[in-house]
Amino acid sequence: MEFLSETAIIAGVAIMTGGWIISTWLRMKNGYPLENSWGKALYPKTTEAQERVSLLTQENAALRAEVGAMKDRLGNVERIVTDSGYHLTQEIGRLSDSTEVN
Known part of the structure; x- marks a missing residue:
């Protein structure tokens, strides 16, 4: 019984990690800014940066x-x-x- 709960926990962590990786990849692929744990953009797209480029x-x-x-x-x-x-x-x-x- 204990083996089953450990397996379920490991599987749950693996699924959540995989979901986070896929979500981050989709955001990067489509040009959305990445966010930190508080919801703030890590690399906000500013017009100043675009003008410099x-x-x-x-x-x-x-x-x-x-x-x-x-x-x-x-x-x-x-x-x-x-x-x-x-x-x-x-x-x-x-x-x-x-x-x-x-």
Whole structure:
């Protein structure tokens, strides 16, 4: 008889815990704020936080565009520097500088 009551208690605790886990999962999945034991929201959704996220998202997009433009410019500079004509111009300039010194 005692074994049956212990099993019933364990089963009851397991069912209640499972219900709490499922309830919390459904709240998170559907975007409801989680609550503490007193019913207060743990992570209240405020408009201030949403505005900050929006501003940061816009700033992030602008910075990504700027980095993309800088990559393009750097690619052009690398192409110019590695171009054989650039080396030839440098050598001619070096030769003309050395002849002027002598």
